[in-house]
Amino acid sequence: MPVLIDIEKEEKVGERDLEAGVPLILTKEQEGEVVFTSYISMNKDRADWQPEGEWLKEVTTDLAAGTRRQPRLTVPGIDGRPRPVSIDDGLIIGLKGTMSRVVGIMGGRSPMSMDEVDAFIDANPDEQIPTFQEWQFRIAYVKKTNGPEARANMLKSEDKKRTESQSDMFKAFAEMFKMGMAQQGGQEISPDAQAMLNMGIEKAGGGKKGT
Numbered sequence: 001m002p003v004l005i006d007i008e009k010e011e012k013v014g015e016r017d018l019e020a021g022v023p024l025i026l027t028k029e030q031e032g033e034v035v036f037t038s039y040i041s042m043n044k045d046r047a048d049w050q051p052e053g054e055w056l057k058e059v060t061t062d063l064a065a066g067t068r069r070q071p072r073l074t075v076p077g078i079d080g081r082p083r084p085v086s087i088d089d090g091l092i093i094g095l096k097g098t099m100s101r102v103v104g105i106m107g108g109r110s111p112m113s114m115d116e117v118d119a120f121i122d123a124n125p126d127e128q129i130p131t132f133q134e135w136q137f138r139i140a141y142v143k144k145t146n147g148p149e150a151r152a153n154m155l156k157s158e159d160k161k162r163t164e165s166q167s168d169m170f171k172a173f174a175e176m177f178k179m180g181m182a183q184q185g186g187q188e189i190s191p192d193a194q195a196m197l198n199m200g201i202e203k204a205g206g207g208k209k210g211t
Helices: 028-032 114-123 147-184 191-203
Strands: 034-041 054-059 073-076 082-084 091-104 131-144
Touching: 028 131, 034 091, 054 131, 091 114
Parallel strands: none
Antiparallel strands: 034 131, 054 091, 073 082, 091 131
């Protein structure tokens, strides 16, 4: 079932530091809900690794993003209805995985318990069913950061850089125009200025250098 995260319920901390992350309050129900399940092959030739103990991971978006599954991690939307967590929410969600059981998996079927696997093999002695560790993930913590603000500042910074670059380009063109006019008026210009003018003409596609 989806877990609805209330981003306004912050834990009381000494100093509220959004860059480091402010922990949010979670209920026992939220911490107990399985939000993600992963399967690791028991065949060591197929599995790159097999986790031991607890499996910890962090996410910043809903786990069902890009799939047809229902959202697993949600926050209240503008209309008050739950929507999937996105990277713009600035949340860091810690997940703790524990191995729940070993299952058999065949194409087109739900995971089978080992009793079901044994019963199937008894009825189909020539069949082999691959076995997997089933890992269930629950929310361990949620931290709220200044992600949205930092993202907006980054966009503003990029816009500022682009504006400054365009301004520098216009100034350079204006300077080259002045030098070109001086050259047409018979005035001598310095070698550095002449080189700059030649470069500007070539980049503009004129293909001709000043003399």
